[in-house]
Amino acid sequence: MYVDSPDIQVIETIEELQNKLNRNERKNTTVGFVPTMGYLHAGHLSLVKQAKEQNDIVVMSIFVNPAQFGPGEDFESYPRNRERDIQLAEEAGVDIVFIPSVEEMYPTDGGIRILPGRQAHELCGASRPGHFDGVLKVVLKLFNIVDPDRSYFGMKDAQQLAIIETFVRDFNVRTAIVRVPIVREEDGLAKSSRNVNLTYLERSEATAIYRALQIGAELSAQGADPSAIERQVSEYIVSNSSGKIDYVKMLAYPGLGPVTVGAQEVILACAVKFSSTRLIDNIIMSTKDGTYVPNDDEQ
Amino acid sequence: MYVDSPDIQVIETIEELQNKLNRNERKNTTVGFVPTMGYLHAGHLSLVKQAKEQNDIVVMSIFVNPAQFGPGEDFESYPRNRERDIQLAEEAGVDIVFIPSVEEMYPTDGGIRILPGRQAHELCGASRPGHFDGVLKVVLKLFNIVDPDRSYFGMKDAQQLAIIETFVRDFNVRTAIVRVPIVREEDGLAKSSRNVNLTYLERSEATAIYRALQIGAELSAQGADPSAIERQVSEYIVSNSSGKIDYVKMLAYPGLGPVTVGAQEVILACAVKFSSTRLIDNIIMSTKDGTYVPNDDEQ
Numbered sequence: 001m002y003v004d005s006p007d008i009q010v011i012e013t014i015e016e017l018q019n020k021l022n023r024n025e026r027k028n029t030t031v032g033f034v035p036t037m038g039y040l041h042a043g044h045l046s047l048v049k050q051a052k053e054q055n056d057i058v059v060m061s062i063f064v065n066p067a068q069f070g071p072g073e074d075f076e077s078y079p080r081n082r083e084r085d086i087q088l089a090e091e092a093g094v095d096i097v098f099i100p101s102v103e104e105m106y107p108t109d110g111g112i113r114i115l116p117g118r119q120a121h122e123l124c125g126a127s128r129p130g131h132f133d134g135v136l137k138v139v140l141k142l143f144n145i146v147d148p149d150r151s152y153f154g155m156k157d158a159q160q161l162a163i164i165e166t167f168v169r170d171f172n173v174r175t176a177i178v179r180v181p182i183v184r185e186e187d188g189l190a191k192s193s194r195n196v197n198l199t200y201l202e203r204s205e206a207t208a209i210y211r212a213l214q215i216g217a218e219l220s221a222q223g224a225d226p227s228a229i230e231r232q233v234s235e236y237i238v239s240n241s242s243g244k245i246d247y248v249k250m251l252a253y254p255g256l257g258p259v260t261v262g263a264q265e266v267i268l269a270c271a272v273k274f275s276s277t278r279l280i281d282n283i284i285m286s287t288k289d290g291t292y293v294p295n296d297d298e299q
Numbered sequence: 300m301y302v303d304s305p306d307i308q309v310i311e312t313i314e315e316l317q318n319k320l321n322r323n324e325r326k327n328t329t330v331g332f333v334p335t336m337g338y339l340h341a342g343h344l345s346l347v348k349q350a351k352e353q354n355d356i357v358v359m360s361i362f363v364n365p366a367q368f369g370p371g372e373d374f375e376s377y378p379r380n381r382e383r384d385i386q387l388a389e390e391a392g393v394d395i396v397f398i399p400s401v402e403e404m405y406p407t408d409g410g411i412r413i414l415p416g417r418q419a420h421e422l423c424g425a426s427r428p429g430h431f432d433g434v435l436k437v438v439l440k441l442f443n444i445v446d447p448d449r450s451y452f453g454m455k456d457a458q459q460l461a462i463i464e465t466f467v468r469d470f471n472v473r474t475a476i477v478r479v480p481i482v483r484e485e486d487g488l489a490k491s492s493r494n495v496n497l498t499y500l501e502r503s504e505a506t507a508i509y510r511a512l513q514i515g516a517e518l519s520a521q522g523a524d525p526s527a528i529e530r531q532v533s534e535y536i537v538s539n540s541s542g543k544i545d546y547v548k549m550l551a552y553p554g555l556g557p558v559t560v561g562a563q564e565v566i567l568a569c570a571v572k573f574s575s576t577r578l579i580d581n582i583i584m585s586t587k588d589g590t591y592v593p594n595d596d597e598q
Contacts, residue, residue, distance in 0.1 A: 014471060023322035110465035111416015112435070117409050136411070137470070144471040166409035171436070172313060172443040 008090035011098050014105075014145050020096065021059070021147055030055040033148030033175070035139065038062035038099075039079040039193035040088045043183040047152040048092040050180055057095040059146050066102055068134030077276070079196050098146070105141065114140060116163045119256045123159045123269055124280065127246050132163050139164055143175055150176045154183075156190050158267055158282045162254035182281075184210065190281045202274040205241035209272055212236040213283045216250070216268045220285060221293045226250035226259045229268065237272055246271035246278065253284055259292075266292050307389035310397050313404075313444050319395065320358070320446055329354040332447030332474070334438065337361035337398075338378040338492035339387045342482040346451040347391040349479055356394040358445050365401055367433030376575070378495050397445070404440065413439060415462045418555045422458045422568055423579065426545050431462050438463055442474055449475045453482075455489050457566055457581045461553035481580075483509065489580045501573040504540035508571055511535040512582045515549070515567050519584055520592045525549035525558045528567065536571055545570035545577065552583055558591075565591050 011017045021031060032051030036044050044060075051058045062085055069075035082099065089097050114136040116125075125132060143151065153161045165177050183191045188210035189203075198206060216233040224232075234248045248270040252263035259266050269282035285292035310316045320330060331350030335343050343359075350357045361384055368374035381398065388396050413435040415424075424431055442450065452460045464476050482490045487509035488502075497505060515532040523531075533547045547569040551562035558565050568581035584591035 018473075024327050027326075028323050108469055109416075110418065110462075110469050112462075112466050112469055113414045113416070115412045115414055117411055119409065141471045144473055147473065163411075167411050170407055170409050170411055172440045174317075174443055174446065 008086065008094055009096045010086060011096060012100055012104065014100065017059075017096070017098050017145055021145075023147065026057075029057060030149040031146065032058045033142070033146045033151045034058065034060040034094070035142050035151065035153075036060060036062055037064045037078065037193065038085045039081055039196070040085050041183075041191045041193060041195075043154050043156065043191040045088065045092045046183050047154060047180050048089070048094055050178065051150065051152050052093050054150055054178070058093065059096045059098060059148065060089050060094045061098040061100075061142055061146070062089075063098075063100055063105060063138065063142075065105075065134060065138040067106070067137050068131050070128055070130055073128070074194070074197075074276070074278075077197065079193050105138070113137070114167070116167075119159070119163050119166060119254075122251060122256045123247060123249055124271060125159070127271070132160065135160055136163065136167055139167075140173070143173055148175045150178050152178045152180055154180050155284065156182045156192065156280065156282070158253065158269060158284065159256065162256060165254055188214075190279070192279060194277050194279065197277040198274055202242065202277070205243065206272075206274065206279060208237050208240035208243070209270060209279060209281050211240075212248075213268055213270065213281060216248075217283050217285060217294045220250075220266075220268065221291050223291045226266075233268070233270060237270070241272070241274075243272035243274050243279075246273055263287065265295075307385065307393055308395045309385060310395060311399055311403065313399065316358075316395070316397050316444055320444075322446065325356075328356060329448040330445065331357045332441070332445045332450045333357065333359040333393070334441050334450065334452075335359060335361055336363045336377065336492065337384045338380055338495075339384050340482075340490045340492060340494075342453050342455065342490035344387065344391045345482050346453060346479050347388070347393055349477065350449065350451050351392050353449055353477070357392065358395045358397060358447065359388050359393045360397040360399075360441055360445070361388075362397075362399055362404060362437065362441075364404075364433060364437040366405070366436050367430050369427055369429055372427070373493070373496075373575070373577075376496065378492050404437070412436070413466070415465075418458070418462050418465060418553070421550060421555045422546060422548055423570060424458070426570070431459065434459055435462065435466055439466075439472070442472055447474045449477050451477045451479055453479050454583065455481045455491065455579065455581070457552065457568060457583065458555065461555060464553055487513075489578070491578060493576050493578065496576040497573055501541065501576070504542065505571075505573065505578060507536050507539040507542070508569060508578060508580050510539070511547075512567055512569065512580060515547075516582050516584060516593045519549075519565075519567065520590050522590045525565075532567070532569065536569070540571070540573075542571035542573050542578075545572055562586065564594075 032055030034047045113133050116132045120132040187207045212233045216229045219229050230248045250268045253265040253267040271280045331354030333346045415431045419431040486506045511532045515528045518528050529547045549567045552564045552566040570579045
């Protein structure tokens with residue numbers, strides 16, 4: 001496995017993966033880990049690209065994690081395509097793809113939960129209670145199974161990333177967390193596996209989300225205050241699409257507290273619900289001359 | 300560090316310990332881990348003895364963990380003796396002793412908590428809310444810092460052990476958990492760092508605890524039902540000491556649900572409060588001919 005092989009290895013059991021990635025076997029070989037829920041798109045593949053540049057081998061997991069879906073959410077309708085995913089992963093240079101069943105990941109449940117703190121109360125946490133408990137559960141399990149040197153997360157799920165960074169820091173988890181910028185369609189819509197569930201009309205309306213965030217970022221650079229920015233972003237989305245606003249919020253990042261003097265980075269984030277599809281997007285901005293302007297990788 | 304040295308290494312920072320125990324450095328060397336709160340006694344040293352038999356190097360942590368003490372509990376008065384502990388650990392053959400400060404272990408707090416399930420509602424969990432959250436927090440941190448092959452826990456803290464076993468199983472934590480039997484004084488009192496906080500009179504009365512549990516075990520072997528056993532154990536302790544009963548409970552082990560037909564193992568456990576000192580003890584029993592009798596290592 002430690003030579004450059006064109007063949008991807010598909011592993012379905014925890015035991016086989018742990019044996020393969022045992023530190024006594026892999027010696028000084030570094031492992032980059034890309035956890036996904038599958039239905040891969042260019043965003044996932046940018047995680048793989050960066051992981052390949054920084055590690056000897058790349059492990060991707062594909063697991064639609066029931067623990068992070070609430071009642072009435074789209075666990076059943078979340079798009080899946082195992083064979084296409086394996087092919088895309090192989091073409092991108094993934095060495096091992098881990099595709100466990102739900103029974104393999106959750107054979108027992110002693111009721112222990114990892115509860116995030118204040119960071120989980122904002123943004124998606126408000127409308128998805130328990131979501132980040134389920135994320136932390138699967139992420140800790142996957143970290144323990146894969147034992148990665150570096151783990152790659154996309155900035156689209158910025159709140160998830162902030163909570164995982166906090167968990168890794170506070171609990172001394174032995175992996176480095178690497179933030180990877182959002183990949184967008186040509187018209188600006190953030191890449192998401194859920195985009196395929198949009199109707200044709202919704203798909204064209206959904207471009208309003210990123211345009212609205214860009215307008216918000218311009219207002220921010222001009223010194224507008226967070227509540228004014230949030231209001232204008234919301235109004236733009238409502239006026240230019242059939243999407244319903246779940247939230248539009250500007251907060252300090254990654255702490256997710258209110259924007260106060262001294263916050264180095266802020267996030268302007270939103271969630272918008274189309275008929276059966278909830279989309280999220282964000283822009284991260286840094287302090288500059290007394291206002292917040294988008295980071296270079298956001299432009 | 301991987302040759303047999305008579306000198307114990309005392310390490311105070313996470314970074315130094317992680318560098319020392321890095322898997323790339325230690326290769327196939329196995330690490331046995333003995334987490335303690337210090338003030339070492341023969342119980343701790345039996346953990347070390349077993350760890351030495353099964354691993355190449357033994358790491359002990361000494362950390363009185365504030366996260367597992369509630370308001371009004373004995374965090375401040377918990378006995379401490381750093382120099383004596385280091386000497387005892389060295390004599391027992393510990394290779395590395397990790398003694399971090401509270402600031403080293405908890406420099407940041409993003410509010411993430413690990414909440415145990417139903418196992419934590421019984422026994423000590425009822426009178427020590429949050430106790431097992433604090434235990435799981437420090438245990439996960441220490442496992443991540445030390446990365447042990449095997450970790451050794453005493454059966455006196457049987458509920459703690461049950462919850463840790465559940466956590467390790469459900470979250471794929473990469474260490475084997477080894478149960479080590481209770482070590483007792485000649486008069487039967489379970490070894491505990493807190494025993495030194497008993498008055499002279501309380502110390503002599505405290506022997507009633509184990510005598511009461513033994514009476515309970517005899518009743519169990521005769522087929523008495525759990526509630527009758529609990530009542531008689533309580534009555535014996537109250538009649539023969541000034542201790543106040545926190546609980547006397549017989550439950551399935553390690554699940555800590557009610558004793559039902561089919562439970563392979565049960566625990567008869569108690570907590571007794573003397574003036575300023577709360578003591579716990581237990582006997583684990585296994586099913587035999589329709590009743591529960593103490594395990595061999597309990598006799």
